[in-house]
Amino acid sequence: MTVRILSATDVRSIFTPQLALESQREAFTRLGAGEAVQPPRLLVPGPDSSVSFCYSSRLAPDAPAVSKFGSVNPANAARGRGAVHSVITVLDAETGEPRAIINGDSVTGLRTAAATSLAMQQLAPGARRILVVGTGAQARAHLDAFAVSHPDAELQIYGRDHAAATEIAGSHGAVAMTDLEQAVRDADIVVLCTSSLTPVIEDAWVTDGTTVASVGSFAPDRVELPPSLLTRSTVVVDYRPSALTDSGPVVEAVASGSVDPDRITDLGSLLTGATLDRSPTPTDVNVYLSVGVGVQDAAAAAMILTAAEAQDAGTQADLG
Numbered sequence: 221m222t223v224r225i226l227s228a229t230d231v232r233s234i235f236t237p238q239l240a241l242e243s244q245r246e247a248f249t250r251l252g253a254g255e256a257v258q259p260p261r262l263l264v265p266g267p268d269s270s271v272s273f274c275y276s277s278r279l280a281p282d283a284p285a286v287s288k289f290g291s292v293n294p295a296n297a298a299r300g301r302g303a304v305h306s307v308i309t310v311l312d313a314e315t316g317e318p319r320a321i322i323n324g325d326s327v328t329g330l331r332t333a334a335a336t337s338l339a340m341q342q343l344a345p346g347a348r349r350i351l352v353v354g355t356g357a358q359a360r361a362h363l364d365a366f367a368v369s370h371p372d373a374e375l376q377i378y379g380r381d382h383a384a385a386t387e388i389a390g391s392h393g394a395v396a397m398t399d400l401e402q403a404v405r406d407a408d409i410v411v412l413c414t415s416s417l418t419p420v421i422e423d424a425w426v427t428d429g430t431t432v433a434s435v436g437s438f439a440p441d442r443v444e445l446p447p448s449l450l451t452r453s454t455v456v457v458d459y460r461p462s463a464l465t466d467s468g469p470v471v472e473a474v475a476s477g478s479v480d481p482d483r484i485t486d487l488g489s490l491l492t493g494a495t496l497d498r499s500p501t502p503t504d505v506n507v508y509l510s511v512g513v514g515v516q517d518a519a520a521a522a523m524i525l526t527a528a529e530a531q532d533a534g535t536q537a538d539l540g
Contacts, residue, residue, distance in 0.1 A: 221540040223318045226524065228326040230534045234527045235327065235520065237368045240334035245491070247279070247331075247519035248338065251459065252488025255280050256515045261462055263439060268295040269417065271439055273306075277514030279522060284313040286518040288324050292438070294415050302357060303415060304328060310521050318539060320525050324517075329361035331520045335458060335487070335510060336362060336433050337369035340409055342490050343456065343506045344431040347373050347408035351397065353420060354413030355379035355388055358435055362411050363392040370409075378403055401425050412436055416444040423449045431506040434469065438511050443468035445507070451478045453505040459513040460486040467509045 226234075235243075250256045257278040264272040272291040278284065290306020297303065306324030311317065340347065350366050350373045352359050363375055375394035379385035382398060389396040397403040404410050404425040414420055414436040423446045426432055432453075434445040450473040457463035463470045464481055473479035487508075528534050 221317055221538065223537050223539050224320045224525070224528060224534045225537050226320065226322045226528055226534040228323040230528065231323055231326040231330075231524060234531070234533060235330055235524050237330065237334065237364045239523055240330040240520065241338060241365065241368060243519040243523045244331055244334040244338050244516060247515045248335070248458070248488040249491045250279055250488075250519075251513070251515050252486070252490075252492035256518070257281055258459070258513060258515050261466065261512070261514065263466070266291070266293075268293070269441075270295065273512075275512065275514035275517055277518040279515065279518045282313060283518070284319065284522070285311045285316070286514065286521045288328070288514070288517045290324050290328075292415060304357065308517055308521055310525060320521070320528075320534075322521060322524060325357070327517060327520050327524070328512075329357045330365075331516045332358060332435055332510060332512065333361035333365035335516060336411060336435060336508065337365040339433065339456060339458075339487050339490075339508045339510075340366075340431065341369055342487070343454075343508060344409050347431070349374045349376065349407050350409040350411070351376045351378060351403050351407040352394075352411045352413060353378050353400070354436070355381055355384040356413060358413040360388055360392065362413055362435075363388070363394055367393065373408075376403060376407065404430075409433065412444045414444050415442060417441055418443060419446040420444050422446060426505055428505065431508065433508040433510070434467075435510045437468045437470075437509055439466055440468050440471050443472065445469045445509070447472040447476070448478070449505070450507055453507040455479065455484045456490065456506065456508045457484055457486050458508075458510045459488070460484055462511045462513055463509055466511045470509060
């Protein structure tokens, strides 16, 4: 049994931000059309606010099964290690035998950022100023993604560690901001890339016409976005069934009765022609929340593996 193993370096050499955007357009279009096979995500809580996760999916009923297993460990910052680690396994569509093992961290960063930028193409295509909050791998990936999806926008970054924000800004063509409140007030798009248990911005900072995206509210206890913001916003999520149970701000807003779950739209529906709960206006506030869904990894893995096999990239290993 021969398996292709692809490292983070292999993935980055193949899976450009442009290809990542194309893969996520396919993923969410198939999901919105009802073609993908998408079971619920599995979360396993751990110590020190950590959580392990498992995503599985098929792009179509006869497509390869793809599973990503990993964890988010916020305490790793004190250890000098990244917070997120994962591995993706691809099974043969016919035999079910392992076909590939792919570094999941690199895929997650690229596909998550691509999905956010895809959503922003739908919700704020003309954005001129984009603020990314956070200084981790997701922040870097989002700056790269927006350079493709919104090439004319000014990119900004804010982090509590201003030195880290300055370093990232210098390597990603962005501007490091020092006043978070003012930066949020001035931005057309605000993207939160933290794993905070509490809101990192305030509702009052978000002005009319702004679109706010949260990629760190991936579990019920992660609430980097104030739930009150959802009550005055058009709410779009990556995948509605997951968001209703796992996205902290959504869970809180629905439980309090301040947001009707029926007015929450998912990205796949937008891409396949569904309308929002109301016609957007220039003064609307939009909120996009990303929990993450397995079909994203399935689409990314399919594109990566096709290119890897054509280029004979990675390492072959015999697991027999």
